[in-house]
Amino acid sequence: MQAGFARRPLGSMEDGPPRRPVMQRALSVSRTTDNRLTFPDWYQAIVREADMAEVSPTRGAMIIKPWGYGVWERIQQTLDRRIKETGHDNCYFPLFIPLSFFAKEAEHVEGFAKEMAVVTHHRLKMVDGKLGPDPEARLEEPLIVRPTSETIIGDAFSRWIKSHRDLPVLINQWAxxxxxxMRTRLFLRTSEFLWQEGHTAHATADEGREETLKMLEVYREFSETVLAMPVVAGEKPENERFPGADKTYSIEAMMQDGKALQAGTSHDLGTHFAKAQNIRFQNDAGELVYCHTTSWGVSTRLIGGVIMTHGDDDxxxxxxxxxxxxxxxxxxxxxxxxxxxxxxxxxGLIKALNPLVALGEPVRALLDTKDQKSSEKRWNWVRRGAPLIVxxxxxxxxxxxxxxxxRDDLRDGEKVRSQALSQEDFLAAVPGLLAEIQQNLFNEAKQRLDANIRRDITSLDELNAYFGAAAENDEDTLAFKGWVRVAWSRPTGAELEAVEQTLKARKLTIRNAPMDQPTRFGTCIFTGRPGVEEVLIGRSY
RNA sequence: CGGAGUGUGGCUCAGUCUGGUAGAGCACCGCGUUCGGGACGCGGGGGUCGCAGGUUCAAAUCCUGCCACUCCGACCA
Incomplete structure (x- = not known):
């Protein structure tokens, strides 16, 4: 029998990539993890069918729908609490940044120059029946729509900070x-996105590094306990650093197609920005010295990560x-x-649920009284991923x-698994059930992450054999590939560039050097010299 | 920006080769029958076929240009 929603007709796939039939699943496209080509289709289907977001008429930008934005609000609330608990205060800086601000830090401009939106006029005018910028309303100095706020916040820091007594400055903004x-994908890479950016200034290099690592740990803990998304925290190699940073750290999550998603970054900016923007203070010895600054952020990309970590064919x-x-x-x-x-x-059930506390917060329950077929509503909530559907x-x-x-354990084979409890027992069970679902989702993803990091690769040949050529759509390339953890000698300069090119040929990158390192290392698979740390290599978003 | 593909009601697509004036399934609206549950019947609403120009008595269909999207590449905290 035809189901109550549109499915992709199987007969029309002759020319397309092979797809598994998705009989009796709520989503119209299967994620079929052993074929990377179906994964993007599945991702787009889930974003649409779970009511998360849609593409907007504005190029590369998205409309975040109420259900998707609700998830973002949850992310904001839970992370904001952690940011404040670690001593940071929120504030707000302008959307527009004077062009000249970017000229101050050379590496920084170079890193962002190619992707900046520039405001050049302040008025429109009808010219020959066409509405366009008024040539006479050209701005003296163009404004940049912020790609990140280091420059304008650094400028403020230079005025705010005079004495060691002003330090540290610990701020954050949601913006x-x-x-x-060039290429956008809903939540993962959009021309406009929402994020949180923390910016701090410190008296010493040690304090700066401590802050950078502290926030990396906040991100790791947040990702794993709130998003149920296991990550590997570590330091980015030199060639993957934030433009203008001394050190960049990241948390990396493994998606269900094996690719890595950089889910958050924390940068130790050293004195680069302080020198470029004259952020100085007098220390207790009366000397004028530069501040050490940091910045760190996570974005709506996390929602894409949640989808690709926990989504299934329903x-x-x-x-x-x-x-x-x-x-x-x-x-x-x-x-x-x-x-x-x-x-x-x-x-009555809602009334009884509202006072309950689960995962440390009041339970959020809804009675769906919408005038819609009951079965329709049920499947819509399945697709949206509500944890418990009554x-x-x-x-x-x-x-x-x-x-x-x-929702974390929806089916018994093909059949939907349903259980029944007395109202009293149900109410008593709810906090435990929600906590269990949270833990279950994490465990499932954690198992996948741990099971797909190979540690037995000891040469470039083995690495290449594992990942395949990557150029064609051959079976080897389409197959699921996780990450590889290898020893390396941390080459720099031209040698590092050569490594980068070698990896690039197979669409690979070094994700990071995990924080937990062994005490002894194998031989570097790139240089043949003794390794000094271990790094993760994989394909990424 | 390079390669490939696709643009037809909300969704998934057929129709394009062989021009003749727009279709299907699902979704939506109405009525009725059903219903421990992704039901069925009948009736109905909705599309200037991505945009612009050209050829023609006639263009979704042919020609030219442009635009958008998807995938791959380039690019990318």
Whole structure:
């Protein structure tokens, strides 16, 4: 029987990439992890069918829909608390930055110059029937739509900081930024995106480094406990550093197609920006010295990471900690007198759920009274990934029972798994259930991450054999590939560039050097010299 | 910016080769029958076929140019 929603007709795929039939799954496209070509299709389907976002008429920018934005708000709330707990205060800087500000730090400009949106006029005018910038309203100095705020915040720092007593300065802002990327993908890389950027200034190099690592750890903990997304925290190699940074650290997550997603970065900027922008203070010995600054950020890209970490062929699965609604009650209404009792029972259930606390916060529950077919509503919530979906029918109500399904464990084979508890037992079980779902999603992803980092590769040949040529769409290239952890001698300069090129030929990059390092190292697979640390290599977003 | 592909109602697509004046399934609206659950029947609304120009009695279909999107590459905290 044709299901109640559009499916991709299987007969039309002769020319397209091979796809597995997705019988009786709620999503229209399967993620089929052993074929990388289907993964982007699946990703787009889930973004659309889970009501997360859609492409906007503005090139490369997205419209974040209420369900997707609700997830972002959860991310904001939970991360903001952590940022404040570590001593930072929020503030806000302008969207526009004078062009000249970027000229001050050479590496920084070079890194961002190719992707800047520039405001050159302040007025429109009709010319020959066409609306365009008024030539007479040209700005004396063009304004840059911020791609990041180091320059304008550094400028403020230079005025705010005079004495060692002013330090440290620990601030953060939640903002939108614009980077004119060539190719965009919803949530993962859009020309405008939302993020949080922390900026700090310190008296010493040690304090700067300590701050950088502290925030890296905040990101790791946040990602793993709130997003249920396991990551590897580590230091980026020299060639992957933030433009103008002494050191860049990242957390890297493994998506279900094996590719790495850089989920957050923390930069030790040393005195680069301080020197470029004259951020100085008098120390207690009366000397005028430069500050050590840091910056760190995570963005709406995290939502893409959550989708690609937890999504399945029935749609999104949201960790309860970031689900805008953790429990959705779908009343099975039939236009009959008993509907009233069902709705009343549902309303009572909401009332009983609201005071409950799960994962340290009040439970977020919804009674979906929308005038829509019950079955339709159920599948929509499955696709959106609500952690617990309650189906409430007249018989449940009469018996005082609650039947529900867990989104993290939706099916028993092809069948949807549903369980029933008395109202009392259900209410008692909810906090534990939500915590369990949160943990389950993490465990599942953690297992996948750990199982797909190879540590047995000891030569370039073995590395190449594992990842394949990457150039063609041959089976080897399409197959799922995780990451490889190898020893290396941390080459620099031309030698590092050669390594980069070698890897690039196979679409590989060094993701980072994990924080947890052994005490002895094998031989560097690139230089043949003794290794000094281990790095992760993989394909990435 | 280079290579390949695609643009037809909200979604997935057929129709384009062989011009004749727009279709299907799902979604949507109405009525009825169903219903512990992704139901069915009947009726209905919605598209200037990506945009602009050209050829023609006639263009979704042929020609030219442009634009957008997808994938690959380049690029990318």
């Amino acid at each position: 939108n930024v614009v980077r004119w990327e 749609g999104l699965r949201l960790p309860p900690a970031i689900a805008p609604r953790q429990i959705v009650i779908v009343p099975m209404l039939r236009g009959k007198p008993e509907d009233e009792a069902v709705l009343a029972f549902g309303a 189906e409430l029918g007249p018989r449940d109500v009469a018996a005082g029972m609650v039947s529900f399904m867990r």
